[in-house]
Amino acid sequence: MSVSLPTEARVVVIGTGAFGLSVTAHLARTGVQGVLALDRFACASQTSLRAAGLFKLVQADELRTRLAGLAIEIVRSFERDMGVAVPYVASGSLLVARTERHARLIEREVAAVRQWGVEVEPLSSVEAARLAPYLEAGEIRSAAYIPGDIYIEEPSSLLTSCRLAAERFGAQILEHVPVTGIVVAEGAVRAVETPYGRIRTEHVVDAAGAWVRAVARLAGSDLAVMPVRHQLAITEPLPGTSPKQPIVRILDAAVYVRPCRGGLMWGGFEADPLPVDLEPSGDTFSMDQLPLDFRVLEDLAEAVRGTVPALRDAPIQEHRGGLFTMTPDGRFLVGPAPGVRGLWVLSGCNGSGFSFSPALGRILAEWIVAGTAPIDLSAFAPDRFARPLDEATLREAAVYQYTHYYEPVD
Ligand SMILES: Cc1cc2nc3c(=O)[nH]c(=O)nc-3n(C[C@H](O)[C@H](O)[C@H](O)COP(=O)(O)OP(=O)(O)OC[C@H]3O[C@@H](n4cnc5c(N)ncnc54)[C@H](O)[C@@H]3O)c2cc1C
Incomplete structure (x- = not known):
């Protein structure tokens, strides 16, 4: 297969699930030129396609409650703001x-x-x-x-709308292009490697779902996340x-x-x-x-x-x-990856990534563009866990959070 890749991009988003498509669409809407999203499989074909489509306003803390409200608001006004409707059931x-x-x-x-x-x-x-x-x-x-x-009857409809919005605002989405390497020099991202060539970039968003940890490791970073x-x-x-x-x-x-x-x-x-x-x-x-x-x-x-x-x-x-991407405290992973400048993480869904993706994608896009977070997301900081990460403890904590989904605990 021959794929025509750009040699350079302003931001490369790895993964076109709910998280990756959302940040791609919002980056492009903000006016960023040269936003490229890559997926190793067909666009939006992995966990996001299998979601139940439920949105839930009642959350365990104020931050997540307000983000859940923002996400529903973004879905409701998607057609006005992004030019493509998202069908939802109120x-x-x-x-x-x-x-x-x-x-x-x-x-x-x-x-x-x-x-x-x-x-x-x-x-x-x-x-x-x-x-x-x-x-x-x-x-x-x-x-x-x-x-x-609210709920979204078929998860594919949100994903398709996000993709269409992203492309409408000028982002490029390429399927069947796995990222196989991330080039880091002097502690900062310089490029991503694919089987079809290298793409120079200073910003990479790791939105690789169940593979998020493997992708972070390509850059020498590590994340406390376990698929369940x-x-x-x-x-x-x-x-x-x-x-x-x-x-x-x-x-x-x-x-x-x-x-x-x-x-x-x-x-x-x-x-x-x-x-x-x-x-x-x-x-x-x-x-x-x-x-x-x-x-x-x-x-x-x-x-x-x-x-x-x-x-x-x-x-x-x-x-x-x-596969859910579970974290030891049940909270998302959003923001700069540990130890590598220019590597951003959008993951740690803990079972709610589909419904939070509109809000977290928008906030991360604003963060990348402005260089500072528009709201305090330190509770989701990817580097908040002790390192090195012990596999057995991580697995146990992930399972614990999964089994306490409706009775949240820290
Ligand atoms: C049965 C089920 C029901 C659910 N119900 C809900 C719900 O009601 N509400 C809710 O909010 N959440 C729900 N969820 C959770 C939700 O589906 C996830 O939180 C969300 O889909 C995560 O999206 P993602 O973008 O992280 O992952 P994914 O959709 O899996 O996307 C990640 C993408 O990264 C790509 N990728 C990986 N590695 C590479 C690489 N090296 N190079 C290029 N691409 C790569 C993959 O191919 C994949 O397409 C449910 C999940 C399941 C399984």
Whole structure:
């Protein structure tokens, strides 16, 4: 295959998932000439394509709550600002508690996010089941309704819109071009290497998803991140389900459910998830080779059978999965990479990269252009962890964060 590459770029973005496409589009929109995004596979073909498409305003701290709000705002105004529409469903969402402990967790979260400007309304079990008729009220102790939450029916639509916007503003996106080296001299990025040639640049964004650590290592940097598998399923159409019914998150079972293609989508956070080390096979592995396990979804459906009975034995139209990039404290990795000037990181999704990508991509683009961060993102600093990184501890912490997705901990 022959590929015609530029010999020079102002910024090279490695990876065209939700993160890479977002920062590419926002860099180009800001007027940066010579923005080049490269992907080793087809554009937007890896984890982002497999996301559930859920956006969640209720977050564990003020920073993430405000960023979640900004991300929804960017999606809503995407057509006005970027010239391409992003179809989304303003469904709202329900947080559902079936135990006293989780009822108290909801109370705490509601009190906190209200202070940070999120509209949220406590509901009885009967009111919750009226809003989301696929719920049975019986086991529900309490619920909260968040009218501002949204979902994107097919993740490909956000990714396609981002790509179109990026190209519209002059960015170049090249598929099937792996970055195989990053040239560093005197502590600063000088170029990236590909099988088709070298591209000189002073700014590289590592948005390589599950491969983010391997890419950082090409420049002699290292990141505390561990890929962990996550899966979901979509039923065939079910009577009584309609798109505007809210997303439901059942906290004690760590299960989410939403309307999808006339049926229901569900996924969740099993207690014994699968970390996946891409180091040995990273050069050839692609997400369609990820082993999936439907028993995980059966167990999650079983855990909510009294609350979402329709999931039990429903015919399935799709089962898919990809890799979260988990960090030891459950927070993103955004900003300069440790030890290498000009290398930027946009990763550490911890299961929320699809929905935060509009906001974090925009903020990182502004940061690269201005040289200073537009808001304080030190909580996401890629160099915040002790080094050298111990693999066993990293794996254990990643799994711990995964299993506490709805009960965040530091
Ligand atoms: C089943 C499932 C459901 C999810 N649901 C949600 C949800 O509802 N809401 C939410 O916010 N998040 C969700 N997520 C998480 C979300 O999908 C991720 O956070 C997000 O997609 C991460 O995007 P990314 O750009 O980091 O990774 P990716 O989409 O994997 O993109 C990384 C890209 O980098 C490329 N790349 C890697 N190495 C190189 C190299 N050397 N050279 C060139 N290119 C390279 C890869 O080919 C890939 O295309 C879900 C994830 C899964 C698996």
